[in-house]
Amino acid sequence: MIVDDEASKVEKIEGVIEETLLDTRIIKCSNSVNAISVLLAEKHIDLLILDINLPVRENEYPKANGGISLLTQIIRRSELCSPDSIIGLTAHENLKEISDKHFNKEGWLVASYNPKISDWEEIIKNKLSYISNKDKMNSISINEIKTIVILTAIKPEYLAVRAHLSDIKDNDINDTSYESGIFEHLGEKIAKIIIRECGARNSNAAQETERAIQYFNPCCILFVGIAGSRKPNDFKIGDVIFPSKIYSYEGGKATKSSFNARPDMESLTYALTEKAKKERLKNDWKTLIKGTYKSNPNADLGIIASGDLLIEHYDSSIGKLITKYYNDTSAVEMEGFGFAKSVSRQGRESQNIIYGVIRGISDILDISTFSGTIEEKRPEYTKDFASDTASAFAFWLIYQLYKK
Missing domain, CATH: 3.40.50.1580 (Nucleoside phosphorylase domain)
Structure with missing residues (x-):
């Protein structure tokens, strides 16, 4: 699941996911309200890639704490689908520093986004590889434990x-x-x-x-x-x-x-x-x-x-x-x-x-x-x-x- 309002950024993230994992279902949301409606409906999400500077509703300006507010709701609201892993992604270094403590407290991380530097891509690829290995590990047949x-x-x-x-x-x-x-x-x-x-x-x-x-x-x-x-x-x-x-x-x-x-x-x-x-x-x-x-x-x-x-x-x-x-x-x-x-x-x-x-x-x-x-x-x-x-x-x- 990708929650981000910047279309070019979402396209790049999609490309990294599709390059790493074949036949992967990707859900895209551009604001918090849209994301919450999806999280209420879904039963399982392996990975959430979350923009920090995020609008609350459609056609609104992004808010510096928009992503953190959504993260807080995911943690506190038991009726929401809680993703197995969450990666925060932001192009604003000041927002990364502010967000780090919120993500680290839950065992998740925030990556700096720069379309010219591939560090953020490697972080996502590593997490996707972990997910892929976990899925293989959990592929137990009905009659086998x-x-x-x-x-x-x-x-x-x-x-x-x-x-x-x-x-x-x-x-x-x-x-x-x-x-x-x-x-x-x-x-x-x-x-x-x-x-x-x-x-x-x-x-x-x-x-x-x-x-x-x-x-x-x-x-x-x-x-x-x-x-x-x-x-x-x-x-x-x-x-x-x-x-x-x-x-x-x-x-x-x-x-x-x-x-x-x-x-x-x-x-x-x-x-x-x-x-x-x-x-x-x-x-x-x-x-x-x-x-x-x-x-x-x-x-x-x-x-x-x-x-x-x-x-x-x-x-x-x-x-x-x-x-x-x-x-x-x-x-x-x-x-x-x-x-x-x-x-x-x-x-x-x-x-x-x-x-x-x-x-x-x-x-x-x-x-x-x-x-x-x-x-x-x-x-x-x-x-x-x-x-x-x-x-x-x-x-x-x-x-x-x-x-x-």
């Missing part, structure tokens, strides 16, 4: 994942224990889920990931579990963190008197990250939380540091290392980097696997200065709470990716 693997490290995580499955069966291969079950939501069979509790540490996670990919050839593989928060103002107990990147904090060179970090980092699948970026803004995923808790959890993107040492104090030796070299880290855990590294190194036969790490916050790193013995500060329920919320967000992402 996708196979997805979910790995966990410990028992509470495993049980939280297992609670979302029906028709659970043993699915052992070569003396390695797996269970399989069906994930259903709203009466629809979404996917066959293979689950395994593989133990703590990155080395175990890497080995189990490689093995599961070879055994089951999944379209998607996730690592779901708990983590400790370094930034409790951003991630409290029960909150979910989806990492935009994962550091290995143990990469480096140890000399006699110092440690010189050699950062290693892994990113996760773009399509899944984009989906998490959108769904974190909604509360719908919380409907999949199995337990009842006093705290209201949130989900957000963040950065995780991963290593084979359990970190309990913010200013421990490893804690200080993370502060020095990886200070943007929001949470710490012990398996995500090994998992992501293993998937990212797949060959051509399995390189298109979608993969992600979803963590619930079960602990806040201690920042006390007291050096004596301290009692366990974490209530017993927090492992279950964090495992539950992480599993809920993971299955919500699966639902969003693979629903028919």
Whole structure:
């Protein structure tokens, strides 16, 4: 859907779309009122390309906040069709700066339009390519559902994942224990889920990931579990963190008197990250939380540091290392980097696997200065709470990716 009152600009945008995707239905509107009538009638729109300087009605002059006003209505009015993605487009740099915060808040972006420069074209083409790949990913036949693997490290995580499955069966291969079950939501069979509790540490996670990919050839593989928060103002107990990147904090060179970090980092699948970026803004995923808790959890993107040492104090030796070299880290855990590294190194036969790490916050790193013995500060329920919320967000992402 293109909402823009400038005919020559609309023609150029159309050309970019038709060049990138064949047999695409394009809806064109020249003002807000026209666009709203379309959004009331349509059930699904993949992409909205929205002019910022937009008239409210036909034969009116454009208003500098016309596009932002329409965006606000799309967000607030549930009866309007909400596009999967929105790109703002404007030739006015001052309007771009004003609009950026409104679009970024929802996980969308604003591009500068200049008919002589192709940057805006590349932004639209990249988004269209993502849409095309998503459509292929969702093309599930009536009698076929996708196979997805979910790995966990410990028992509470495993049980939280297992609670979302029906028709659970043993699915052992070569003396390695797996269970399989069906994930259903709203009466629809979404996917066959293979689950395994593989133990703590990155080395175990890497080995189990490689093995599961070879055994089951999944379209998607996730690592779901708990983590400790370094930034409790951003991630409290029960909150979910989806990492935009994962550091290995143990990469480096140890000399006699110092440690010189050699950062290693892994990113996760773009399509899944984009989906998490959108769904974190909604509360719908919380409907999949199995337990009842006093705290209201949130989900957000963040950065995780991963290593084979359990970190309990913010200013421990490893804690200080993370502060020095990886200070943007929001949470710490012990398996995500090994998992992501293993998937990212797949060959051509399995390189298109979608993969992600979803963590619930079960602990806040201690920042006390007291050096004596301290009692366990974490209530017993927090492992279950964090495992539950992480599993809920993971299955919500699966639902969003693979629903028919």
